[in-house]
Amino acid sequence: MTGAQQTFRSPFIEHLGIRFISVGHEGAELELPIEAEFLNSVGVVHGGVYASLADTGLGAAIYGRLPPDRFAVTAEMSCRYLQGAREGTLLCRSRVLHLGRTTAVAESEVFLGDAMQFKASGTFMVMARP
Numbered sequence: 001m002t003g004a005q006q007t008f009r010s011p012f013i014e015h016l017g018i019r020f021i022s023v024g025h026e027g028a029e030l031e032l033p034i035e036a037e038f039l040n041s042v043g044v045v046h047g048g049v050y051a052s053l054a055d056t057g058l059g060a061a062i063y064g065r066l067p068p069d070r071f072a073v074t075a076e077m078s079c080r081y082l083q084g085a086r087e088g089t090l091l092c093r094s095r096v097l098h099l100g101r102t103t104a105v106a107e108s109e110v111f112l113g114d115a116m117q118f119k120a121s122g123t124f125m126v127m128a129r130p
Contacts, residue, residue: 008023008059008063012052013056016049016052016053017032017035018030018032018052018056019032023060023061023063024064026064026095027064027093027096028061028064028094029057029093029094030053030057030060030092031091031092032053032089032092033088033089034085043086044084045084045085045086045090045117047079050079050090050110050117051077051079051118051120053090053092053110053118054077054092054094054110054119054120054122055074055120057092057093057094057108057110058074058077058094058106058121058124059072059074059124060094061094061095061106062099062104062106062124062126065096065104066099068129069128069129070126070127070129071129072104072124072125072127073124073125073127074122074123074124075103075122075125076122076123077120077121077122077123078120079118079119079120080118080119080120081117081118082116082118083115083117084117085112088112090110090112090117091110091111092108092109092111093108093111094108095107097121099126102125102126102127103124103125103126104123104124104126105121105122106121106124107120107121107122108120
């Protein structure tokens, strides 16, 4: 398990099989192999799978820039479904657009090869750890 995977360890992320390739000041890259269980009734990746991968990427990109005494939670996420993948491995690239004292804004793009499948942006609440 990489350091990034340890930092973002959660039963949900582990259940989906999201893998952290890199997390740092410049953003985050994650990947998710498509499983048969991820497909909807027409045989393409369910929108909730794309949204979960992108939201995880948004959070990872923000956490890559936060000091250890702060944490962030999703307050709002806007999603754009562009294409539907059937097989392969999805790659999520995320970056922070704004990091303030109480809010952060980030964006994720999800690709299959060179084809963008999904794009999301999100606003996060930034708070002190209890």
